[in-house]
Amino acid sequence: MKKGWLVSLAVLALSMMCLTGCGSKEKLKIYLPGEYMSDELVPNFEKQYNCKVDVELFDSNEMMYTKVMAGDSYDVLIPSDYMIERLIKEDYLQKIDVSKLSNFGSVTDALKVAPYNGFDPDNSYSVPYFWGSVGIVYNQNNVPTSEVEAKGFEIMKDTKYSGKIYMYDSERDSFMIAFKSLGYSMNTNEESEIMAAYDWLVELNTTMAPTTVTDEVIDGMAQGRKDLAIVYSGDAAYILSENEDMRYYTPECGTNVWVDAMVIPKNAKNVDLAYKFIDYVISYDAAMGNTEAVGYASVNKDVLAEVTKEGGLYDGNEAYIPRTGFAKDEVFTDNEFLRKKLSELWIKVKASN
Amino acid sequence: MKQFRKMVYPYLLWSTVVIAVPMLLILLYAFTSGGNSVSKFMFSLHNFKRFLTDKTFLEVLYRSLRIAVETTVVCVLLGYPAAYIIAKYSEKVKMRWVLIITLPTWINMLVRTYAWTGILQEDGVINSFLGLFGIEPVTFMYTDFAVILGMVYNFLPFMIIQIYTSLTKMDYSLIEAASDLGANPRKCFTKVTLPLSMPGVISGITLVFLPSVSSFCIPRMLGGGSYVMVGTIIESQFLTAGDWNFGSAISLIMAIIIMISMYITKKVDKGEKLEAINA
Numbered sequence: 001m002k003k004g005w006l007v008s009l010a011v012l013a014l015s016m017m018c019l020t021g022c023g024s025k026e027k028l029k030i031y032l033p034g035e036y037m038s039d040e041l042v043p044n045f046e047k048q049y050n051c052k053v054d055v056e057l058f059d060s061n062e063m064m065y066t067k068v069m070a071g072d073s074y075d076v077l078i079p080s081d082y083m084i085e086r087l088i089k090e091d092y093l094q095k096i097d098v099s100k101l102s103n104f105g106s107v108t109d110a111l112k113v114a115p116y117n118g119f120d121p122d123n124s125y126s127v128p129y130f131w132g133s134v135g136i137v138y139n140q141n142n143v144p145t146s147e148v149e150a151k152g153f154e155i156m157k158d159t160k161y162s163g164k165i166y167m168y169d170s171e172r173d174s175f176m177i178a179f180k181s182l183g184y185s186m187n188t189n190e191e192s193e194i195m196a197a198y199d200w201l202v203e204l205n206t207t208m209a210p211t212t213v214t215d216e217v218i219d220g221m222a223q224g225r226k227d228l229a230i231v232y233s234g235d236a237a238y239i240l241s242e243n244e245d246m247r248y249y250t251p252e253c254g255t256n257v258w259v260d261a262m263v264i265p266k267n268a269k270n271v272d273l274a275y276k277f278i279d280y281v282i283s284y285d286a287a288m289g290n291t292e293a294v295g296y297a298s299v300n301k302d303v304l305a306e307v308t309k310e311g312g313l314y315d316g317n318e319a320y321i322p323r324t325g326f327a328k329d330e331v332f333t334d335n336e337f338l339r340k341k342l343s344e345l346w347i348k349v350k351a352s353n
Numbered sequence: 354m355k356q357f358r359k360m361v362y363p364y365l366l367w368s369t370v371v372i373a374v375p376m377l378l379i380l381l382y383a384f385t386s387g388g389n390s391v392s393k394f395m396f397s398l399h400n401f402k403r404f405l406t407d408k409t410f411l412e413v414l415y416r417s418l419r420i421a422v423e424t425t426v427v428c429v430l431l432g433y434p435a436a437y438i439i440a441k442y443s444e445k446v447k448m449r450w451v452l453i454i455t456l457p458t459w460i461n462m463l464v465r466t467y468a469w470t471g472i473l474q475e476d477g478v479i480n481s482f483l484g485l486f487g488i489e490p491v492t493f494m495y496t497d498f499a500v501i502l503g504m505v506y507n508f509l510p511f512m513i514i515q516i517y518t519s520l521t522k523m524d525y526s527l528i529e530a531a532s533d534l535g536a537n538p539r540k541c542f543t544k545v546t547l548p549l550s551m552p553g554v555i556s557g558i559t560l561v562f563l564p565s566v567s568s569f570c571i572p573r574m575l576g577g578g579s580y581v582m583v584g585t586i587i588e589s590q591f592l593t594a595g596d597w598n599f600g601s602a603i604s605l606i607m608a609i610i611i612m613i614s615m616y617i618t619k620k621v622d623k624g625e626k627l628e629a630i631n632a
Contacts, residue, residue, distance in 0.1 A: 060593065343593050
């Protein structure tokens with residue numbers, strides 16, 4: 001009797017495995033940052049192409065890099081510009097033939113020129129997913145707009161607002177505001193400029209009592225817990241739509257503008273389906289749903305026009321569309337020396353209170 | 354017994370794969386430089402020098418040890434009375450209390466810690482309650498207090514259960530004998546119960562000190578991103594800096610510090626036992 005049970009259990013387990021494992025559906029494995037895709041996008045794609053999509057999420061580009069370099073295979077990755085540059089350099093990506101993408105023509109022209117296209121000039125390896133900038137979100141009731149505009153990132157060091165600021169816990173973004181504030185390039189290799197930026201941040205950390213967080217900043221600013229914060233444009237767009245006291249500003253000294261894009265690794269298992277997925281993501285309907293849900297600027301020009309027109313979802317939302325054609329704005333480039341240096345210095349900045 | 358000896362082999366294999374090999378890799382990385390690929394390894398003590406000669410890193414190390422010691426002390430002070438009281442109850446009530454104490458550990462640690470952020474936030478549960486009486490919001494979040502609270506909350510069950518176990522294993526007739534011989538309750542406790550429960554306290558200390566000294570997610574969530582502990586540095590070396598060699602060296606330094614502190618705890622324990630016997 002006991003044995004009979006065991007056998008039937010085993011049969012059941014095997015048939016379950018068959019249901020999930022050896023079904024006839026094609027499979028696609030994608031790897032992207034958390035909270036970065038509309039919940040409907042994947043199910044709709046699965047329905048349309050009768051396939052199964054496995055979604056895995058990462059916290060940071062570096063975490064993704066560690067994992068894919070350990071040999072894990074994915075069909076589509078969505079990293080940031082500087083990381084794509086690194087993956088191209090290390091010969092990890094396949095070339096993408098954009099002529100196979102029926103919707104590629106609708107990708108906005110702003111992304112095909114400097115500074116946005118620097119990491120992959122002709123889209124030979126990547127297709128844009130979202131794009132944005134980094135700026136200051138401030139509470140206009142407590143911080144005058146004229147003051148923010150006059151001071152730029154320096155306002156983060158104004159002791160009037162001590163204890164009322166959020167810093168973003170990322171060495172790249174924090175050093176970026178220091179470099180820009182001091183008038184340097186954020187892709188510098190100069191030891192003296194790096195140390196000046198380090199001193200700038202240490203001074204900020206010791207005098208301003210900043211709260212250094214990552215995604216908590218979104219909720220914190222939407223609730224109005226602090227007056228000033230360094231925020232990504234898409235998160236800012238959400239904050240602005242939740243709390244009308246909040247405003248967004250990208251300083252005159254320039255800022256970081258960025259593109260996250262879809263790439264296909266060399267060890268992808270289902271390249272055809274990966275193309276279909278990429279083409280689907282930049283199509284009007286999918287891109288519209290995605291930008292409505294996530295808040296970052298769409299790469300589809302028709303979607304951009306639709307949501308920013310009068311009465312559109314992001315009409316009047318100054319954080320939604322990143323600044324274009326501003327010479328002082330830069331995209332990060334992959335730079336191993338700077339990356340290691342900043343990572344070590346950032347720990348020291350944070351420990352300096 | 355001999356016929357069972359073969360059954361050890363799977364365990365040996367298991368412990369080699371999951372304990373020995375990773376430890377050896379950490380050793381290898383710690384004493385080398387030149388990136389993560391095996392072909393480029395070069396012996397060097399540079400990673401250790403870099404950590405031990407840098408004032409900031411040493412301050413972080415000191416802070417981690419201080420927070421861990423404070424957490425452990427609070428856990429002993431709270432855990433011992435709790436375990437003592439539980440051990441006095443009848444069998445049925447005891448089991449119920451043990452269940453209640455271990456219940457929170459069934460839920461993921463991250464979720465439980467995240468719940469504390471909702472409680473301690475400036476517009477959280479405690480401050481809303483204080484606000485009813487017109488008290489200004491108190492800053493709990495991103496302070497030492499929040500971090501130690503989170504650690505004590507997460508690790509206290511380990512302390513209570515360890516002490517409780519050693520208290521229940523104790524032979525009660527020893528206390529009866531002591532009272533027969535004229536010891537008052539206080540003397541009974543300090544001369545009999547406390548020394549006999551010391552093994553539980555020691556293993557409780559081990560179980561609380563180890564995770565709190567290397568924790569990085571509790572300080573991150575309750576102390577904020579600028580609350581740097583040794584665990585945070587190690588994590589950043591592996592995940593953002595990509596400097597596995599330096600990360601391994603720091604891990605090794607931590608391991609050595611922990612081993613030394615465990616050795617001292619054991620010594621103190623033995624010394625106390627000897628004293629008790631001599632007295």
